[in-house]
Amino acid sequence: MPGINDMKTHPGFLFSTAEAAIKKPGRKDIALIVSEVESNIAGTFTKNAVKAAPVRLCMRNIKSGKGRVIIVNSGNANACTGKRGMQDAEKIAADVSRRLDIKPSLAYICSTGVIGTPLPMERITPALDALVGNVGRSSFADVAEAIMTTDTFPKIVSRSLKIGGKSGTITGVCKGAGMIAPNMATMLCFILTDVALEKRALGAALKESVSKSFNRITIDGDMSTNDTVLLMANGMLGNAPITLKSKYFSAFSKALDEVTYALSKLVVKDGEGATKLIEVIVKGAKSDSHALKAAFAIANSSLVKTAIYGNDANWGRIMCAVGYSGIPFHEEKADVFFNAVQVVKRGLANNKDKEATAALKSKEIAITIDLHAGKSSARVLTCDFTEEYIRINAEYRT
């Protein structure tokens, strides 16, 4: 039984997946995560003014800081679906909760897929029997697979950490691919840990971790209506709950940061149509905010991203992007590098185009710009921009 192995790595968490043929038949498209005990839970959500019904439901329930189950579907976002959308989300939460004999307020719903079409409740409702019946028969990796939309591979990352003499784990799954922009760039991410944390510590660790990972990536600059990250801590490790002042808080945060950063990197690697991972590094900025603005201007530039795709060391487009980023920019001070090759020296061509072109053939490209204006830096992940992105998104609903 696939679930058994998972019980070792994710103590107290059980998984299930089932087929509801939401977009089309032939794959598992609903998933369930159940904690055997009431867990502390923290979340971060899209900043989009248009929030899908499940996002609004999660935001309402998470105020208690408590949770038992996460129910996810792919193939339909349940966004822009009005009152009916909220009724549908509540009905799914109620149906699953009743079968599991838990309070509906401990259930979290997440949806991903096309916007504006009501959920096919006539297919989802009957599939919930199988979903609940299968609990324990699927692995967390099966959940990672069920939540994929245009993703080309499932995304799962795990880290272990020592709390006193005990070994705990943090494992996360997520889906991404398109509509990925700063502020909660992953569409859906679920992180589970057996480590016990007090509510405030859990929330603080997650918020900080997301700000350094999912809020530092961009694929197409479009911010989704459904972005959700949930972190459940069921305390099965039996440690004294970690507080903000606990000596284990930083160890937990560090491990969590590794998980979210690795997941965010996987999301970018699997960006729609992407062939290369691009890390934009801005150094020597006057402030963190300047560094971040410049980094996002470069990472969001279609012209930079198509040049990298074409192995073209067209550094002018990088200078141009920083120029319109809104920060004060003295081009005559700037140095620019593609991986280790310096293409711009104090604002001027360094005549290393041949070397730079060779460097760009790599699958992982670091674009570094040193502004020589201060001591702040920032790092943003993105991917190249290809014909395949256009094809995927021109034909998304067909």
Place this chain on the structure above:
Amino acid sequence: MPGINDMKTHPGFLFSTAEAAIKKPGRKDIALIVSEVESNIAGTFTKNAVKAAPVRLCMRNIKSGKGRVIIVNSGNANACTGKRGMQDAEKIAADVSRRLDIKPSLAYICSTGVIGTPLPMERITPALDALVGNVGRSSFADVAEAIMTTDTFPKIVSRSLKIGGKSGTITGVCKGAGMIAPNMATMLCFILTDVALEKRALGAALKESVSKSFNRITIDGDMSTNDTVLLMANGMLGNAPITLKSKYFSAFSKALDEVTYALSKLVVKDGEGATKLIEVIVKGAKSDSHALKAAFAIANSSLVKTAIYGNDANWGRIMCAVGYSGIPFHEEKADVFFNAVQVVKRGLANNKDKEATAALKSKEIAITIDLHAGKSSARVLTCDFTEEYIRINAEYRT
């Protein structure tokens, strides 16, 4: 002689083009516009912090409000070229001015093309002889052709207007294609008129006209280092110079607006790889600024633009874009239309996908969203996003 016909439509202006093989041989890539008399001149320039040398030269000279010649090259932007770039621009201005026996401060230089490579002065300098020698042998349409880069057709628009009993003309040429974003979205645009205008009236008419045309278009969200619009009024019509209070000011402004709007539309139609012109109309906004933010969020969304390319009435992406535009948005009030087909009624699907898909097969698409939140509106032009854009920009320098 081609110039002769032009003397009728552009009295007092002479044109020339020549080949300097700046990027490669085989086409006219330098152009010259000469006014027979000292003209009033107004200009608007890129807001990018990285300004090409010719832009900085123009911004310096334009303070006088006077001009005689405009010298343009395509194939090289002379941006990010440091002190040498400014020396090169000054040398070209000086060389042409000396040959024409005018003050160098009356010469305006514009460049467009690749960033970061010094101008090939060894080829440009000798070609200036032919350029000056040919004055009067080319038409304004030849100039429109010489300034093209990835443009697929030359852009020229003309309007006539009555000032008292006399008939004046306003004619503009421009180039666009890529690196086109709000704030001076056209890369280069030159507008000539025989109508006499006082300096302040000329500047005010141009600024207002650009704000309603070139500042309301976007192709890829990248703002260039070289964007320049110049408007020269040589007064050959012999009318009393129009002032801000003159009864002819609004007639001139109206004709100028028609020229700049038509040119900006041509730029978008010829957006890199574009197959469709998209007009985004936001109505019922609480303020002009809200309307404009929402319109640009839609017009800059890669997901909206790929959906239009794919004839997919995926209105969820429009709602999503308004949601992250930064304005307060009540989705339950919004109506959305593709041309005349209403796809969203008060925030919900109107089930007109079939009709909308048919409407999207048109070459000109209007996306209208009524926010029902106030009385302000805004209109932004953009184009669809295709594999061809990626190809053009991945291979731009090869």
